[in-house]
Amino acid sequence: MLEVKNLVFAYPGQETPWNFNFTVEPGQCIAIHGASGSGKSTLMNLLAGFLEPQSGDILWQDKSIRHLPPWERPMTSVFQEHNLFEHLSVEANIGLGIHPGLKLSPADQQAIERGLQSVGLGNFGKRLPGDLSGGQRQRVALLRAILRQQPVMLLDEPLTGLDSEARDLLRQLLLEQKTQGALIVLASHDEEDRRILADSVCSL
Numbered sequence: 006m007l008e009v010k011n012l013v014f015a016y017p018g019q020e021t022p023w024n025f026n027f028t029v030e031p032g033q034c035i036a037i038h039g040a041s042g043s044g045k046s047t048l049m050n051l052l053a054g055f056l057e058p059q060s061g062d063i064l065w066q067d068k069s070i071r072h073l074p075p076w077e078r079p080m081t082s083v084f085q086e087h088n089l090f091e092h093l094s095v096e097a098n099i100g101l102g103i104h105p106g107l108k109l110s111p112a113d114q115q116a117i118e119r120g121l122q123s124v125g126l127g128n129f130g131k132r133l134p135g136d137l138s139g140g141q142r143q144r145v146a147l148l149r150a151i152l153r154q155q156p157v158m159l160l161d162e163p164l165t166g167l168d169s170e171a172r173d174l175l176r177q178l179l180l181e182q183k184t185q186g187a188l189i190v191l192a193s194h195d196e197e198d199r200r201i202l203a204d205s206v207c208s209l
């Protein structure tokens with residue numbers, strides 16, 4: 006279980022701090038819902054370890070992960086910037102998520118190929134991210150997160166801007182991740198995403 010307990014944070018000069026509280030079980034998705042500027046990305050950054058809370062705790066399977074650096078947390082994230090390495094092929098970008106030294110087994114390579122097919126990018130493995138559209142980059146970032154196979158996925162507007170076909174495809178992929186036990190924290194403005202994917206909602 007992921008537990009966020011009285012997680013207090015304010016940016017310098019901010020009068021009223023946030024105080025985040027929720028729990029989510031593996032195999033479930035919690036949607037983080039709120040107006041623009043309400044703190045959804047801030048919460049994601051706190052969970053990922055890119056921001057340091059002033060107090061409170063984050064527990065994973067009853068152990069505090071609050072002081073762990075991002076790379077030691079049981080999490081993978083897709084944030085709005087996508088963070089793809091522009092000089093590396095799509096395949097290598099995804100492969101780096103699986104193995105930081107790109108020492109990929111034939112099974113890893115097969116998983117990448119199959120994954121690219123499943124998000125409609127079967128022939129795009131050798132391309133550079135700069136040659137992809139925004140929506141295609143988004144699909145690569147999401148696939149990389151999925152193939153990292155961490156127990157918790159932090160998704161900040163992962164489907165925004167995609168056409169309806171790609172959106173349906175990726176919603177399906179995320180539902181499959183849930184049935185395989187993935188815990189998803191989803192920041193989304195989209196009511197349909199929340200209705201289809203979320204088991205609970207945290208309103209900010």
Ligand SMILES: Nc1ncnc2c1ncn2[C@@H]1O[C@H](COP(=O)(O)OP(=O)(O)OP(=O)(O)O)[C@@H](O)[C@H]1O
Pocket residue numbers: 016017039040041042043044045046047048
């Ligand atoms: N580095 C920062 N320093 C100071 N204030 C910040 C910083 N980053 C964000 N904020 C402020 O914190 C508030 C919450 O921002 P955040 O990006 O978390 O909102 P959001 O709910 O994700 O918004 P959106 O839906 O538009 O992406 C905003 O008022 C924003 O201006």
